[in-house]
Amino acid sequence: MPNKDGFFGEYGGCFVPPMLEPIMKEITEAYEKIKDDPVFKEELYYLQKHYTGRPSPVFHAQNLSKQLGGAQIYLKREDLNHTGAHKINHCLGEALLAKRMGKKKIIAETGAGQHGVALATAAALVGLECDIHMGEVDIYKEHPNVVRMKILGANVIPATHGLKTLKEAVDSAFEAYVQDPVNQLYAIGSVVGPHPFPMMVRDFQSVIGREAKEQFQEMTGKLPDNLVACVGGGSNAMGLFSAFLQDDVNIFGVEPAGTSFKTGDHAATLTLGKPGMIHGFKCYLLQDEKGEPAAVNTVASGLDYPGVGPQHSYLKDVERVKYETITDKEAIDAFIELARKEGIIPALESSHAVAYAMKLAPTLSPDQTILVNLSGRGDKDIDYVVEKYGKDYGL
Template sequence: MTTYLKDTPNADGYFGDYGGAMLPPPLVPHFKEIREAYDKISKSAEFIRDLRYIRKHFQGRPTPVSHLKNLSDLAGGAQIYAKREDLNHTGAHKLNHCMAEALLAKHMGKTKLMAETGAGQHGVALATAAAYFGMECEIHMGEIDIAKEAPNVTRMKLLGATVVPVGFGGRSLKEAVDSAFQAYVPQADHALFAIGSVVGPHPFPMMVRNFQHIVGIEAREQFLDMTGELPDIVAACVGGGSNAMGLFAGFIEDDVALYGVEPMGTSSKLGEHAATISFGEDGDIHGFRTMVLKDENGDPAPVHTVASGLDYPGVGPEHAHLYRTGKANYTSANDKEALKAFFDLSRHEGIIPALESAHAVAFATREAPKNPGKSILINLSGRGDKDIDYVTETFGFGEDL
């Protein structure tokens, strides 16, 4: 008997029409090495034992599912639940794949970890993994995001990472990826480029999904234990889409409606949002085929969202595949809706969410009145400690929302 997760992607890293590995020749052998090492090590008892130990005794897994009763009462209609990845060590889901990628790198004999970061959570998680395994760490981050996410920059530096400011182009996540790839090429013999989402050339979209699958495995079991049934709707924010694929993977064989929530920013005008599936088209970016927001020249377009971790003009190839095949639905929430959700969850549940996660909260509160008698499970992918200075200095305490 075969399953979606075992069959997808294919041997060349394609999820239907999307994915693959379009690499400059110098990187081909290094990505081949990563793929072969993952295929071998991920099935070994030693690797699985070590990763399980780390998840339980270092990360603090499993993270709980919480019934958001007050928010449900406020919204009316469906009951809202949250998978609490904000309670994972370092405050987000990112550590799930970062510890695994670092463990993989250690098995491969690498001595350094490299990555891009947007909101800084992937950077913090990778710096944490590097410290745990005694490895060097280099994080590339756009100057705009460095200013917005100052607490995470401080955390990375405290953890021993070198933070490389990226000042060209839009000075955001896309440029951070560009910069990190450029810096990785001459260091590939001793470094692993630990991509921070379900994006990039094969095997990373598959590998990161599989490492994040623990979120969906736990959530499915916990929700059944709490309620005796599966949720009707499962939702998560989508930029690159790692937290969403982690949650979706736990329910993809079930009769459950899956929803990815993209950032609509300030309007549907190109350059004022980052809703790739809603407004993008097929194209190539950073070595893989997916859906991309393009400008008039066919290049990746500038994007905007209040949430730095979602400001990417592409999307994970598996999300593009799930959209095209109808296995998942994709919608959006704008900056104003996300900010209102940020304040609502803080004040009515005592949980301050990351701005990225607040997009999923906004979706749940918007959809709950339309679905009386049903249940909505969202992935609360991270906590908002990193965002509180930016939010309060820029938007006050939500008085105008």
């Protein structure tokens, strides 16, 4: 998957204005050509190893596991990648593709800022201009990443309409892309958007799962019993899950329940949404009474999207992946707990996955294992956490 038209079952596709149809076809053909090109693969592998720092390690969180009882928790340390998250995996691929296609600029949206930082980094490396569209609310919440993007030479463009978060950043980036699709490549930041992006981003992120599978077997002599990853758009989760879909492994995607299940208080798309259209593709979608994308909210800026990757939508329907939810409070608790038990400060997005693993572990036997994709580090979140929740944790 996907099929030639970009569908995972009934989800996905490429629903774009007529003027963009030949552009999307050009991107698809260029990607299909380079993905099996030995020269491209060698260049990408070199950068993954010597620039990103791959392979990222798998770490046995023994202190946390002992405290919780039950299953043993392991962490795939994507937070240790250059730029601090999994996003660099596909950003390097997209930047190299843009360079091959003769583009002058790469543009993108960002929520938590990790994709923006990674893309600005990749753009600087390969010598391309870079525009990052970011909601005004997220610019405030994720100020350290905004500064990093500017230092790297990117233009940070505020999205000032609507809720001023991730959806609006995508809207803004799409509007800018339509103005000049010839000289720009829209480097979408997750497994969302029109075909070929859900496929392409998944493929670049699949290095996570391939590494983790080999590393875990080397460490323990077997596959993990359970996989856990947070899901907003869903790129870090698809990166881990893709290598294990044919194996006898339980797989859990974790969405943000926010502060309640009232519309506008959460971003639990697969849990409470229904099939719909957004940003050029079909997926599960949180919708208002008019069928338009609903307002969303979560403590983790990188998860506040009303849609989700089409492959996740398909995996929900065929019941290969079980999608669960974690509240803002549970995510903050996990953020603090992992820091104080293992000396690792996770991103608030990743904290949702950690929180679910913390709930799951005590329900399982000690011979069971849980592998969590720790998709990013929490440097970007510390000011926000201290300001909003510091008193509750003695900060």
